[in-house]
Amino acid sequence: MNGVIQLAYFGVAVVFILGLKAMSSPVTARKGIVWAGYAMIAATLITFYTPGMQNYGLMITAIVLGGGVAWWSGRVVKMTDMPQMVAIYNGMGGGAAAAIAALEFARGGAHGVTATTLAVLGALIGSVAFSGSCIAFAKLQGIMTKAWRLPQQNLVNIVLAAVAVLLGLAIIVTETPPSAIVIAFFVVALALGVILTSPIGGADMPVVISLLNAFTGLAVGFEGYVLGNPALIVAGIVVGASGTLLTQLMAKAMNRPIKNVIFTPITGAAAGGGEAIEGSMKELSALDAASVMRYASKVVIVPGYGMAVAGAQHKVWEMAQLLEEGGVEVLFAIHPVAGRMPGHMNVLLAEAGVPYDKIFDMEEINSDFPQVDVALVIGANDVVNPVARTDKSSPIYGMPILNVDMAQNVIVVKRGQGAGYSGIENALFFRDNCRMLYGSAQQIIGEVITHVKALEV
Amino acid sequence: MEGITALYIFMLAAFTGYEVISRVPVILHTPLMSGSNFVHGVVLVGAMVVLGHADPADPTQLAIGFVAVFLGAANAAGGYVVTERMLAMFKSKSGGAQ
Numbered sequence: 001m002n003g004v005i006q007l008a009y010f011g012v013a014v015v016f017i018l019g020l021k022a023m024s025s026p027v028t029a030r031k032g033i034v035w036a037g038y039a040m041i042a043a044t045l046i047t048f049y050t051p052g053m054q055n056y057g058l059m060i061t062a063i064v065l066g067g068g069v070a071w072w073s074g075r076v077v078k079m080t081d082m083p084q085m086v087a088i089y090n091g092m093g094g095g096a097a098a099a100i101a102a103l104e105f106a107r108g109g110a111h112g113v114t115a116t117t118l119a120v121l122g123a124l125i126g127s128v129a130f131s132g133s134c135i136a137f138a139k140l141q142g143i144m145t146k147a148w149r150l151p152q153q154n155l156v157n158i159v160l161a162a163v164a165v166l167l168g169l170a171i172i173v174t175e176t177p178p179s180a181i182v183i184a185f186f187v188v189a190l191a192l193g194v195i196l197t198s199p200i201g202g203a204d205m206p207v208v209i210s211l212l213n214a215f216t217g218l219a220v221g222f223e224g225y226v227l228g229n230p231a232l233i234v235a236g237i238v239v240g241a242s243g244t245l246l247t248q249l250m251a252k253a254m255n256r257p258i259k260n261v262i263f264t265p266i267t268g269a270a271a272g273g274g275e276a277i278e279g280s281m282k283e284l285s286a287l288d289a290a291s292v293m294r295y296a297s298k299v300v301i302v303p304g305y306g307m308a309v310a311g312a313q314h315k316v317w318e319m320a321q322l323l324e325e326g327g328v329e330v331l332f333a334i335h336p337v338a339g340r341m342p343g344h345m346n347v348l349l350a351e352a353g354v355p356y357d358k359i360f361d362m363e364e365i366n367s368d369f370p371q372v373d374v375a376l377v378i379g380a381n382d383v384v385n386p387v388a389r390t391d392k393s394s395p396i397y398g399m400p401i402l403n404v405d406m407a408q409n410v411i412v413v414k415r416g417q418g419a420g421y422s423g424i425e426n427a428l429f430f431r432d433n434c435r436m437l438y439g440s441a442q443q444i445i446g447e448v449i450t451h452v453k454a455l456e457v
Numbered sequence: 458m459e460g461i462t463a464l465y466i467f468m469l470a471a472f473t474g475y476e477v478i479s480r481v482p483v484i485l486h487t488p489l490m491s492g493s494n495f496v497h498g499v500v501l502v503g504a505m506v507v508l509g510h511a512d513p514a515d516p517t518q519l520a521i522g523f524v525a526v527f528l529g530a531a532n533a534a535g536g537y538v539v540t541e542r543m544l545a546m547f548k549s550k551s552g553g554a555q
Contacts, residue, residue: 009502016496017473023492023544024481030544033492037537040498044533047502053509055519062508062523063501066530074538085539086491089498093532096500099525103507106518114460213494220500221470225463232503233463234470239493241474246490336483343487350546361483 001049008046009231015039016235020242026356043231066092079351080308083344084140087209090216091133097126097219098186104226105171105182113172115226120168122222124189129215131193136209149199154263160192196262204261206337206344207250211258214243250337256399279430286444289376289411289437290451296373296409298329300365302402303349305339306379306415312441313352316378319449320354326456332358333365333375335383335402366403375407377428378441379414385426396424410434413441488547491540498533501526 015035022032044063048056070089077085101123103109138144150156167185171177200208217239224232251258284292293299301320307313320330332349339345346359369375377384380402388399404410405428412429414436428434437444481489508522 012499016499017477020474020489020493020496021477023489023540024478024485026482026485026547029485029488029547030541033495033537033540033544036492036496037541040495040501040533040537043499043502044505047505050506050509053506054513055508055511055522058519058523059505059508059526062526063505063530066527067534070531070533070535071538074535074542077539079542082487082491082539082543085535086487086494089532089535089539090494092528092535093494093497093500096504096525096529096532099521099528100500100503100507103511103518103521103525106515106521107510107512109507109510114463210490213490213497216500217474217493217497220497220503221467223500223503227503227506229503229506230466232499233466234473235496235499237467237470238474238477239497241471242478242493243474243490245475245478246486246493249486334483336486339487343484343489346484347487347543347546356484356547359484 001051005046005049006230008042009229012039012043013231013234017238020238079348080311081141082347083206083209084137087133087136087140087212090209090213091130091137094126094129094133094212094216094219097216097223098123098130098189100223101126101226102182102186105177106179108176109226116172116175118222119226120171120185122219122226123186124164124168125215125222126219127186127189128193128196129212129219131190132197132208132212132215133193135194135197136205136212140205150195153195153199157192157196160188160195164188164192200261204256207247207256207258207261210243210247210250214240214247217241217243279432281429281436282434284411284435284437286437286439286447287451288435290448291455292409292411293323293328293374293376293448294326294452294455296328298331298372299323299374299376300331300333300369300372300404300407302333302335302375302377302380302384302404303338303345304335304378304380304383305345306381307413307441308339308345308348308379310379310441312378312445313348313354315442315445315449317349317352317354319445319452320358322449322452326452330358331360331365333360333362333402333404335362335380336400338380338383362400362402369403369406372407374409374411375404377404377410377412378445381414381426382424384428385424386431387424387427390427394424404428405431405433408433411437413437413439413444415440484547488540488543491536491543495533495536495540498529498536501529501533504529 019032019036022028101119170181217236221233221236224236323330334345384402384404386405387394388396388401504525508526511518511522
């Protein structure tokens, strides 16, 4: 039986890798997750046949409860709230890895220095992923609104990490550690996750979630070694590596090195600086906006998180279809960090029914902007701010942006005057080719639609 | 398992993880993060094994094991549902709209 189980785990590991591979192309992505899902069911079922196991009643209860709650919450959550759900499910995985280590310590299951060391490492990383993800969830869900920083934050982080490592060493050295040490170790590790994540602001959140996802992968891989389970090792380490790469890609897109995200978060105080901007903001009406776009030949829509919050993506797509019927070419341009995670905006547009071949990445479309008649910016701000290209003293200098300022006309839909998420004034709004269309996205695009329809007659 | 064998597995798995997603388009970053989040939900299997070997007479062990399985199952189930919902929405004009 053991041989069969091991063989099944091997197959599961292969399918997971194939599934991840399939998930990296839009054509096969759906198949990828379904394959991986079957593999997960197979792995779970075959595990029941592991020789010498007890406590089946408790086990099944835990699976039904945990799986049921998560299944239900994942079904009912709104698409805009997806990022925090990913964060919380990830945190649970980290917590599970940490709990596995805790149980191994409690029953003296980890033997030898290598196994104990990896158990401790997995427990530390898993605990940080757990408590850190809970904070990330609380922030994105709006439960925790303030990013607080301790005085000497970085010193506190280092001291806590050092204490956790020392306690971990104590566990490794003593082989059968007293429970006081184990408990202290977990308390410090969990506190470290909280304190590391708390000062990090909204815009850096995706990078943190991705990093914690990679952490959980590593923790799972390490605990896999402790349990002698290659499926856990392979799946965990594959996720650890791909998660690290994904984190780097995101951090690069935001021009925020990972160490800056963690050690020097952008806060209100740090967002000062930058040169004063000359010129004034110029307003236009929904009617003018409608006619400018209706008689354009190429319109590029740049959606930001503001559009998603307003739930305006359906209206925007309705308007785009209307313009297309009139012979206007309409495309969508997406900044890598539009929304709250890379690719999040694509998901939201896809939900509204926008086909993905109308959606373009920053690199694909940036050189086209001089040939664009109208760039319509909806609820995006920092990612179209030209000071990132021009003003070396600005905190966002060097961040890759969508070059909408190079379009013939720019229309910015915005709720009112004021700076963006990072608190930086947007030089784009003061340009001669830029007009402001004030109002909530949902309602103002509705008005534009009415006017475009009127122009058809 | 031999420590050195495990080291090789770690190394090869790390390269695999890096290679498998190295050519992913930006539009799939979020679903892929969610998908990889689901894959490490296999921690459920490990949690089941440790709970299965916990001492039935020791409530502390049973409680920790229960928490491990509960969290692992939530990771797997939630990760699957969320990823599947996101990916179900990807369609091209030619690929048949709903």
